[in-house]
Each structure stands twice: as C-alpha cells, then as structure tokens.
Amino acid sequence: xxxxxRTIKLSIKxxxxxxxxxxxxxxxxxxxxxxxxxxxxxxxxxxxxxxxxIASLGARNVIVRTIKxxxxxxxxxxxxxTRNDYVRLLATVPTIDKAIPIRIVSQExxxxxxxxxxxxxxxxxxxxxxTNLVQDQGRFLTDSDLERERNYCVLxxxxxxxLFPSGNALGKEIMVDDTFYKVVGVMQPRAPSAGIGGSLAxxxxxxxxxxxITTLWRRIGDMIVITKPGQFQRDLVEVSQITIQVDRRExxxxxxxxxxxxxALDHTLEDFGVTVPLELLQQxxxxxxxxxxxxxxxATISLVVGGIGIxxxxxxxxxxxxHEIGIRRALGAKRQDxxxxxxxxxxxxxxxxxxxxxxxxxxxxxxxxxxxxxxxHWFPQQMETLPDLIRTVEPQLVSWSIPLAFAISLVVGxxxGVYPALRAAQLDPIEAxxxx
Amino acid sequence: xxxxxxxxxxxxxxxxEHSLAARLRDLSKDYVLSGxxxxxxxxxxxxxxxxxxxxxxxxxxxxxxTLLNLLGCLDRPTxxxxxxGGDDVAxxxxxRLSETRASRIGFVFQSYNLLPALSxxxxxxxxxxxxxxxxxxxxxxxxxxxxxxxxxxxxxxxxSELSGGQQQRVAIAxxxxxxxxxxxxxxxxxxxxxxxxxxxxxxxxQLNDEGRxxxxxxxxxxxxxxxxxxxxxxxxxxxxxxxxKPWEAGSAQLS
Ligand SMILES: Nc1ncnc2c1ncn2[C@@H]1O[C@H](COP(=O)(O)OP(=O)(O)OP(=O)(O)O)[C@@H](O)[C@H]1O
Ligand SMILES: [Mg+2]
Numbered sequence: 001x002x003x004x005x006r007t008i009k010l011s012i013k014x015x016x017x018x019x020x021x022x023x024x025x026x027x028x029x030x031x032x033x034x035x036x037x038x039x040x041x042x043x044x045x046x047x048x049x050x051x052x053x054i055a056s057l058g059a060r061n062v063i064v065r066t067i068k069x070x071x072x073x074x075x076x077x078x079x080x081x082t083r084n085d086y087v088r089l090l091a092t093v094p095t096i097d098k099a100i101p102i103r104i105v106s107q108e109x110x111x112x113x114x115x116x117x118x119x120x121x122x123x124x125x126x127x128x129x130x131t132n133l134v135q136d137q138g139r140f141l142t143d144s145d146l147e148r149e150r151n152y153c154v155l156x157x158x159x160x161x162x163l164f165p166s167g168n169a170l171g172k173e174i175m176v177d178d179t180f181y182k183v184v185g186v187m188q189p190r191a192p193s194a195g196i197g198g199s200l201a202x203x204x205x206x207x208x209x210x211x212x213i214t215t216l217w218r219r220i221g222d223m224i225v226i227t228k229p230g231q232f233q234r235d236l237v238e239v240s241q242i243t244i245q246v247d248r249r250e251x252x253x254x255x256x257x258x259x260x261x262x263x264a265l266d267h268t269l270e271d272f273g274v275t276v277p278l279e280l281l282q283q284x285x286x287x288x289x290x291x292x293x294x295x296x297x298x299a300t301i302s303l304v305v306g307g308i309g310i311x312x313x314x315x316x317x318x319x320x321x322x323h324e325i326g327i328r329r330a331l332g333a334k335r336q337d338x339x340x341x342x343x344x345x346x347x348x349x350x351x352x353x354x355x356x357x358x359x360x361x362x363x364x365x366x367x368x369x370x371x372x373x374x375x376x377h378w379f380p381q382q383m384e385t386l387p388d389l390i391r392t393v394e395p396q397l398v399s400w401s402i403p404l405a406f407a408i409s410l411v412v413g414x415x416x417g418v419y420p421a422l423r424a425a426q427l428d429p430i431e432a433x434x435x436x
Numbered sequence: 437x438x439x440x441x442x443x444x445x446x447x448x449x450x451x452x453e454h455s456l457a458a459r460l461r462d463l464s465k466d467y468v469l470s471g472x473x474x475x476x477x478x479x480x481x482x483x484x485x486x487x488x489x490x491x492x493x494x495x496x497x498x499x500x501x502t503l504l505n506l507l508g509c510l511d512r513p514t515x516x517x518x519x520x521g522g523d524d525v526a527x528x529x530x531x532r533l534s535e536t537r538a539s540r541i542g543f544v545f546q547s548y549n550l551l552p553a554l555s556x557x558x559x560x561x562x563x564x565x566x567x568x569x570x571x572x573x574x575x576x577x578x579x580x581x582x583x584x585x586x587x588x589x590x591x592x593x594x595x596s597e598l599s600g601g602q603q604q605r606v607a608i609a610x611x612x613x614x615x616x617x618x619x620x621x622x623x624x625x626x627x628x629x630x631x632x633x634x635x636x637x638x639x640x641x642q643l644n645d646e647g648r649x650x651x652x653x654x655x656x657x658x659x660x661x662x663x664x665x666x667x668x669x670x671x672x673x674x675x676x677x678x679x680x681k682p683w684e685a686g687s688a689q690l691s
Contacts, residue, residue, distance in 0.1 A: 006565065013553065327549045330510055331610070332538020332566035334531050429510050433549070 004344075011345035014317075025313045026353035028306020029412060032299050033357025033405040038364045039295035040404075041395035043288045048396055050284030056191070057277035058130055060097070062244040062256045066237055069269045078222075078236035079271040085263050086242055092262055095246050095255045098126050102241040103216050109209055110175040111163040118159055118207035120176060122216030128187070130243045133205065138170045138185030145184075146212040151219075153181040157189035158206035174209075179219050181211060252278050303408065306353060307416035314346050314420035325424055326432030335425040342424050346417025347410060354409025358402050364395045456519075457618055457649040458484040458507065463516035464672070465502050476502040478672040479516070486617070488683045489644040490651045491660040494669035500653040501622055503669065507651060508543050508620045509536045520618070538567040542611025544621035548603040550595040550610075556582055557591045560610045567614050574613070581609040585639065601632035608639060619643060621652040625659055637662050 015022045057063070066080030086101045103122040108115055121127075125141050128134065136157065145152050153174065160169045160183075173180040192204040222238050246255045253276060260274045318325070325338055372391070376383050383391060465477040476499045484490065492500050505511045506518060509525055512533070518525045520536065528536065537543070550559045560578040564570045582591055585605035587598075595603050604624060611619055621640070625633040637659060644650050644664075652663065660666045664681040667674060 003565070003568075003570070006570070017553065323549075324551060327551060328562065328566070329534070330508070330537065330543055330545075330549070331563045332534055332614075334534040334566070336531075337534075337566060430505055433510075433545075 007341055007344045008348065011341065011348050014321075015345060015348060021313060022349060022352075025306075025309050025349055026356065028302050028309050029350050029353025029409055030306075030356045030360060032301075032303035032306055032412075033354045033409055034360035034364075035295050035299035035302060036405055036408060037358065037361025037397070037401045038368075038395065039292055039299060040398040040401040041361070041364050042291045042295065042368075042393060044396040044398050045393045046284050046288045046291065049393055050280050054277050054280050056132060057280075058132070058243075058245065059278055060246045060249055060252055061130060061277055062246060062252060062259055063275045063277070064242045064244065064259060064263065065273050065275065066240050067271055067273045068235070069271045079269055080237040081239040081242055081263070081272055082266075083238050085266065086239060088266070089242065089244070089259060089262060093244075093255060093258050095248070095251045095258075096244050097247040098130065098245040100124050100126050100130055100243045101213055101239045102127070102243060103213055103238070104240040105216070105220055107176050107209075107220075109159065109163065111172060114163050116159070116162045116207065118156075118209060120216065120220070121208050121210050122213035122220075123210060124213060127210065130245050131190075131205070133190055134188040136186045136188040138183070140185050140187075141210060141212050146214045149214045149218050150212060151179060151181045151215060152184045152212065154185040154187060154210040155183055156187050156205055156208040156210070159209050160186045162207070176209070176211075177220060181209075249278075252276060303412055306350075307412045310346050310349050310413065311416040311420060313349070314342060314417055315423070317345070318342065318420050318424040321424075322427060322432045322435040325427055326429055326435065329427070329429035330433060338425040338427075339421045342421035343414060343417045346420065347413035350409045350413025350417075351406065354406050357409070358405050361401065361405065362397065364397070368395050455486045456483055457486050457488070457521070459517070459519045460484075461517040463503075463506065463513050463518055465499075465506060465511070466514045475672055477506070477513075480669075480672070480674055481516075482667065482674065482677060484649060484651070485683055486649055487644065487647050488649055488651075489641070489664040491663040491666045492651065492653045492669060493655070493657075493660055493666060494675070498669040499672040500669055502672075504620055504622050504651065504653050507618075508541050509533045510543075534566070538563060539614055540616050540618060542608075542614070542616040542619040544604070544607050544611050544619065544624045546623035546626040548595070548600070548607045548627075550603055550606055552595055555592045555594060556587055556598070556606050559595065559606055560613055563610060563614050569614070578609075578613060581612055582606070585609045599632075600627050601629075601635060604628065604632075604636055605639065608636070608643075612643070617649055619648055619650045621650070623653050623655065625654065625656070630658075633659065 064081060064085075069079055081101075083101070086099060090096060090099050100123055105120045105122075106117065107120040108117055109120075123141070124146060125143055128140055133156075138154070140154055141152060144150075153176075155163070155169055163169065163174060164172065169183045169186055172183050174183060175181075187205075187210075190205050192206070217238075223236050244255070244259060246252045256274050256276045263272055263274075328338065328341075460483070461481050463477060463480045464475065467474040467476055480499075480503060492503060494500050502511075506513055506525075509520065509528070510533075512528070513526050516526070520540065523536070525533070525536070551562065554562070557575075557578050560581055561570065561575065564574050564578070579588075579591060582588055585608055587602060587605060587609070590598065590602070595606070598606065604627075608624075611621075619640070624640070625636050628636065633656075640650055640652070641662065650663075652659070654660055661680065664683050665677070665679045668676045668678075
C-alpha cells in the first residue's frame with residue numbers, strides 16, 4: 001500500500017517536470033470525459049422535460065383540434081370539429097372517460113376603463129381537470145351554468161390581474177362583445193404547456209377568460225369575422241378543440257386511432273388533427289438518442305485521441321528515461337516494478353484529465369445556457385428550426401456519471417499506458433544503462 | 437546430470453571449506469552483433485573467497501565490464517557456471533536476478549548513475565524500495581550511511597549540486613543500503629582526481645575490513661596496488677591472477 005503511494009507520488013513528481021507537456025496531454029481526456037458527463041446530463045434533461053410536458057398536457061389525454069384547411073377547399077366558410085362530432089365520440093368510443101369541447105375566440109375584455117385582448121374559452125366544468133388548472137378564488141363553471149347558458153365567467157390569473165389589479169374580481173361584471181359576464185371565479189397561474197412539433201403549438205393560459213361553451217355558442221355564435229387592413233375573412237367553426245381523457249393509459253394510442261377514424265367518417269376536408277401527448281415520449285427518445293450519438297461520437301473520438309496522446313508522451317518518456325530505467329533495474333527493480341511505474345504515470349495523467357473533465361461536466365448547466373444564448377444571437381433562424389425540446393433543454397447532472405467518468409479515464413490510462421510500460425520493462429538493464 | 441553433480445559437489449565444498457562469495461567456472465559471454473559473434477569472455481574461472489578485495493585490470497575491450505556485469509547479475513553468461521553463494525546465477529529468471537541484485541549486490545558505476553531528480557537521501561533509499569524494506573529504521577540507516585560517507589550535511593542536495601567525488605560517495609552509500617556482502621565497482625575512480633581517488637579507495641578498504649567482498653575494475657595500477665588481489669584480462673581470458681595481500685589477514689568475517 002505504502003509502495004503504491006510512493007509510486008504515485010513519484011509519478012506526479014516526474015509529470016510535473018514537464019507541466020506544459022502533461023497539461024496538453026490531458027486535454028483530450030478532459031474533453032472526452034466532459035462530453036460523457038454532458039451527454040448523460042442532456043439525455044436526462046430531455047427525458048425530464050418530456051415527462052414534465054406529458055404531465056402538463058395530461059398523459060391520458062388525446063387532443064383533437066380544428067385545423068384550418070387551405071382556403072380553396074372551404075366552400076361556405078364552415079370547417080372543423082362540430083357539436084355532432086363531440087356527441088358521436090361520446091356515444092361510440094367506450095374508452096373515453098371524459099371529453100371536453102372547447103371553443104376559443106380572440107376577444108377584447110373590458111372592465112370600466114381597463115381592457116385587454118385575450119382568449120375567450122368556452123368549455124365545460126371538467127376543463128380545469130384535463131388542463132391542470134387550479135381554482136384560486138370562487139368556483140369554476142358548473143353544469144347548471146351550461147344548461148342555463150349563464151353569462152358567467154372565470155378569469156385566468158393574469159386576466160384577473162389586468163382587469164382588477166387591486167384584486168376582488170368576484171362578483172364584478174366584465175364586458176365581452178357588448179355583453180356583460182359576471183366573474184364567479186379566478187384560477188391560479190399556470191405555466192404554458194409545451195408544444196408538440198407541428199400539430200400542437202405551445203398553449204399559454206395566462207390571458208384566458210372561461211365561459212360556458214353553450215353561452216359562447218349562443219352569444220358569439222360560430223361565425224367569426226376577422227377584418228384586417230386589406231383583408232376580410234370569415235370563419236365558421238363550431239368547436240375549436242375536443243380534449244379527451246382516456247380511461248387507461250395503455251389505451252391512449254388505440255383510442256386516438258379510433259377517434260381519428262370516427263371523426264374522419266363525417267369530414268370530407270382535412271380540417272382536424274389528433275395529437276397524443278404520450279407520443280412526446282417517442283419524440284423525446286429520438287432527440288435523446290440523437291444527442292447521445294452526437295456527444296458519444298465526440299467523447300469516443302476525444303478519448304481515443306487523448307489516449308493516443310498519452311501513449312505518445314509515455315513512449316517519449318520511456319526513451320528519455322531509458323538511462324533511469326537502467327539504473328533502477330541495476331539497483332534491483334523487477335520488470336513489474338518498471339511496468340507499474342510507467343502505468344501509474346499514464347493513469348495519473350489520464351485521471352487528471354478525468355478530474356478536470358468532471359469539473360467541466362459540473363459546469364455544463366451555466367455553460368449550455370451561455371452557449372444557447374450565443375447561438376440564438378448569432379444564428380436566430382437556424383435556432384428557430386430546432387425542435388423546442390432541444391432549444392429549451394436544461395441539462396440535469398446524473399450522479400453516477402462522475403464515477404463513470406473516473407472509470408473511463410482509468411481504463412484509458414491503463415489501456416494506452418500498457419504498451420509504453422511494457423516496452424520500458426522489456427529494456428535490457430545493461431543496454432539501458434549505456435543509453436545516455 | 438554431470439553438471440548437476442558438479443554443482444552439488446561445489447555446494448558441499450562451499451560448506452566444508454572457507455565460504456566462497458562466488459565461484460566462476462569456464463564462464464563465457466558472446467554478443468551477436470549484426471550476424472557477427474563477439475566473444476567478450478572466453479572461459480574465465482576463478483574463486484572469490486568471502487572478504488576478498490579484487491581488482492580487475494586489462495586493456496580496453498578485454499571484457500572487464502562484461503565480467504563485472506555477470507558478477508553483478510545484470511546479465512547471464514552464455515555458458516559456464518557462476519555460483520553466487522550457493523545459487524546458480526546462469527539459471528535464474530529475470531525476477532530472481534532482480535531480487536539478487538536488490539538484496540545481495542551493491543553496484544558502483546564509473547559515472548555514478550544517481551537519479552538527478554532525487555535528493556541524496558532519496559537516492560540512497562532507491563534500492564530499499566525494490567527489496568521491499570522501506571521502513572523507518574531503513575530510512576534512518578540511509579541518513580547514517582550518508583553521514584558515514586561524509587555527506588551528513590547535504591542530505592537534501594541534488595546530485596547536480598555535488599562534486600564528482602561526493603556523487604561517487606553517495607553511490608557507494610546507496611550500494612550499501614541493503615547490507616550486501618558483495619560490492620562491485622566498475623572504474624569507480626575513473627572520473628576522479630588522485631586525491632579524491634584516495635578517499636574513495638580508503639572508503640572501500642574500510643568496507644573490506646568490515647568483511648565485505650569487493651571487486652573493482654580499474655585502469656590505474658596505483659589503485660590495483662591497494663587491493664588484495666589483481667586479475668588481468670586479455671581478449672576475454674585471464675592473463676594473470678596475482679595475490680598482493682593475503683585475504684585472511686583482514687580477519688574478514690561479517691558480524
Ligand atoms: N552489448 C554489447 N553488444 C555487443 N558487443 C559488446 C557489448 N558489450 C560489450 N561488447 C564487446 O565485448 C567486448 C568486451 O567489452 P567490455 O565492455 O567488457 O570491455 P572493457 O574491458 O570493459 O573495456 P573498457 O576498458 O573500454 O571499458 C568488446 O569487444 C565489446 O565491443
Ligand atoms: Mg568497461
């Protein structure tokens with residue numbers, strides 16, 4: 001044990017004779033080990049982000065959304081999901097636990113002198129359940145509100161904040177499209193849900209106002225007329241979205257297929273899309289795999305290059321120190337003593353790289369944030385095209401990646417140190433002594 | 437079979453007669469250099485009694501270093517017998533040779549061969565490291581040895597900070613650290629002036645008086661004159677083997 005300690009001390013001493021050379025040798029291992037830690041941290045970050053997104057969208061949910069077809073196909077201005085689709089889904093798909101029709105219209109909301117533009121969301125009492133909204137004050141909409149098509153509304157946290165900065169929104173009447181709605185509840189703030197590439201954009205719940213969908217149908221109707229400068233557009237849509245909660249998680253994908261077919265029976269246009277948050281898992285898996293392949297390649301290359309660097313330096317060292325080897329052999333060192341000395345030296349080099357790599361790995365979070373903001377600054381367009389998951393991923397250090405990094409650098413040090421060490425040990429003592 | 441009997445007989449002789457430090461019989465060493473064979477030693481035979489002090493002389497290329505390397509177990513003979521104590525060196529494997537060098541032989545080189553990165557004491561310690569005796573007591577002995585060779589005040593100096601004579605004294609202290617019976621020196625005074633040569637020889641003579649067997653290679657007749665016996669080599673063979681002083685006179689027994 002003591003002799004190992006001595007050997008290690010000795011090897012550090014002789015490595016420090018050439019500090020610059022040793023430092024450069026260590027660089028490859030440093031990059032390799034840091035890449036391994038980053039790779040695992042990125043993978044973990046993507047995995048967690050996916051889990052969070054799935055949780056926020058609901059793992060058991062299937063989301064059916066109205067998609068506006070290309071304008072040529074729309075004859076009378078009507079498209080999208082219908083009340084009839086909703087009724088049929090409930091009646092024919094047995095695995096549906098709950099289904100919530102949602103109609104979303106952009107509106108201006110007023111209270112006295114205050115006003116803001118937001119989403120008027122017509123829905124049913126189950127809406128908070130499937131979107132993870134939590135009640136803050138008052139109550140949410142009830143079945144009787146829907147039945148009686150009441151002019152009641154519930155405000156999202158930020159909407160309440162905008163119209164009633166001093167609080168106490170309950171009981172007040174806000175004006176939407178020339179109609180007054182009484183505020184019966186306020187929701188707690190909620191983080192926006194993530195988008196799923198393409199079919200489902202990220203959803204921001206912060207400036208919503210919730211009303212009974214029946215009231216919305218009656219007061220606002222299905223027709224939305226948008227007039228922008230130089231453009232006149234009519235949209236006839238009954239239901240913007242139907243969010244379905246499936247009874248069991250295993251049946252989500254199957255249910256999504258049935259839902260798609262059921263709706264398609266009645267639609268000639270391609271005017272709806274079915275999204276399954278659970279599919280995010282697959283997307284995350286692909287992204288994670290991409291990262292692991294990419295960083296894994298970098299790690300492997302730099303570890304091999306680093307290892308070859310170590311081997312190169314060790315071979316040079318063996319040549320430089322041939323005379324020393326001769327002296328030690330003459331004084332009684334066995335071949336294995338010489339092997340050990342050089343092997344320990346290469347391993348110390350490699351472990352030093354590993355240690356620095358672990359430090360580099362620990363800083364991967366601030367570094368990746370910095371790297372991302374730089375990239376966004378220099379290449380904004382290119383960054384836009386990247387999947388959300390990659391743009392927003394937060395690396396999460398995996399605790400076992402640190403022992404793994406040390407194991408890797410130990411293996412590299414030994415693997416690439418063996419040949420030079422054996423060569424040193426094979427030297428003939430007399431020949432080595434003659435070498436100057 | 438015959439060789440084995442011969443060996444056993446030698447072993448018996450050893451025990452019955454005065455103990456021998458080494459016995460060489462018909463020792464030869466060939467080097468093969470690019471197809472050509474160089475006969476560095478051709479049939480050398482002599483006995484080394486315990487406590488003898490032998491000088492080996494001869495012209496350059498006569499095989500002196502080759503002989504000393506064989507005696508020091510740095511190399512194996514091509515043929516012949518070399519018994520060190522009772523052990524047949526010709527048939528030792530590399531590890532046994534290393535162990536023998538570590539524990540039974542002290543080697544002193546013409547060019548000192550100290551390790552430049554280590555201090556005086558650390559240099560003296562190196563053989564302990566390989567004989568597995570590195571403990572506090574052995575460390576103290578290193579300091580004592582340094583004091584014995586007159587370097588007690590320079591324990592932490594590097595070899596580059598010492599004179600040639602001082603470096604050679606460190607090398608001698610190093611050769612003694614494992615308490616070997618056998619000290620071999622290849623031109624130990626070759627690089628030193630005459631005054632320093634005298635100091636080193638006095639040190640070797642003192643070690644011999646303590647009972648250690650010493651063999652040195654030298655070119656200087658003055659140096660050879662101060663040993664007990666001179667062997668002259670020529671072309672790898674013994675030209676003469678002359679005793680200058682009786683080795684019994686030294687009452688050579690290790691305590
Ligand atoms: N490793 C070797 N390979 C080939 N030939 C060698 C080797 N070592 C020694 N020789 C040859 O063996 C012969 C004896 O060499 P050795 O070194 O023993 O001479 P020496 O008596 O010590 O000479 P010097 O007084 O110059 O040191 C020489 O001819 C030398 O060339
Ligand atoms: Mg010589």
